[in-house]
């Protein structure tokens with residue numbers, strides 16, 4: 122690292138921003154470290170928001186205790202948005218009218234939930250990304266009579282399970298043929314649909330939401346594209362997210378096209394083509410071994426990227442391990458685990474199917490590229506070695 126690095130500025134005080142700060146300190150960086158975040162809350166964990174937090178099982182989502190930041194000399198500037206970057210003079214402008222200089226800038230601003238254009242912003246309609254979103258939803262859940270969840274991705278499915286745990290009837294709407302079809306394919310998606318059905322969820326696939334039905338400033342239900350109408354006093358829009366890059370549009374920092382998923386374009390260690398500007402986590406479209414840039418919206422990835430980025434930024438030894446993508450999702454009493462890359466598969470074999478526990482192997486050209494299990498932790502994790510070998514050979 123050049124001698125001139127005295128201040129690393131990380132914008133986005135979420136998981137990836139925090140992990141990068143931690144990895145920089147672990148790798149020996151001794152200079153100034155600032156984390157800027159627009160939420161009024163020290164870095165916290167998002168996975169519990171749709172699960173334990175929503176069920177009321179925990180309120181504690183902090184990733185680190187307050188004293189950690191003092192001990193590690195990490196300055197937190199919370200409740201303030203970054204609004205732009207002047208790369209020529211290395212300044213980030215902030216929403217409070219001030220600006221802050223950097224020697225190295227790390228962009229870690231994550232995602233914003235996608236909304237449905239033209240849907241009115243009325244009481245009872247929610248998205249979920251932040252602690253504040255989760256708190257608002259949980260408060261209304263306590264008195265909800267019936268809920269509609271639009272979008273059966275991971276978050277939609279997890280919220281469905283959490284709502285059922287509170288005894289609230291749920292209709293789960295998914296335009297694709299099954300829940301989780303985009304992530305896991307329709308064969309395994311059908312097993313997930315069956316599990317929700319057994320829990321009393323009305324799972325409706327192959328249909329979308331056309332309009333919200335409102336009364337005054339509150340939601341009363343939804344109208345579906347098949348002409349049917351559903352009553353609901355709680356509606357969740359869970360139709361994916363977009364990278365939080367609006368503050369970068371004038372900066373000259375290269376962004377991926379929205380059709381390619383958007384995000385900050387980087388090399389294979391998080392470096393952009395603009396000197397001393399890096400990106401990490403959900404917002405970052407890293408160059409993968411496949412030769413393509415892609416954003417990965419999962420928890421484990423944020424920590425793995427942080428370690429690689431910190432090593433590259435400081436010129437220290439990078440972590441050696443082969444990375445096998447890993448995602449988990451808790452629904453009811455079942456942990457669904459995804460190891461590898463199901464999207465690459467041209468063949469799926471469900472090798473075990475016992476009630477709500479199942480195990481599926483995903484192949485491409487006869488080679489194992491992913492394993493998905495529900496309630497099968499041991500059997501999924503046993504495959505890590507085999508998938509690591511595939512990953513190395515075939516740039517999984």
Ligand SMILES: Cc1cc2nc3c(=O)[nH]c(=O)nc-3n(C[C@H](O)[C@H](O)[C@H](O)COP(=O)(O)OP(=O)(O)OC[C@H]3O[C@@H](n4cnc5c(N)ncnc54)[C@H](O)[C@@H]3O)c2cc1C
Nearest residue numbers: 133135136137159167168202203230231402403418419420
């Ligand atoms: C409800 C929920 C459940 C999840 N469950 C799982 C799970 O079970 N398993 C799994 O693998 N993954 C899960 N994830 C995904 C995982 O939480 C994310 O991959 C992880 O949070 C990514 O971290 P990040 O730091 O890149 O982004 P974020 O955690 O989104 O952090 C980015 C931060 O930057 C802030 N920010 C944005 N713009 C600006 C700006 N202009 N100025 C200042 N600050 C800004 C944001 O407000 C946010 O605080 C879940 C996500 C959610 C929302």
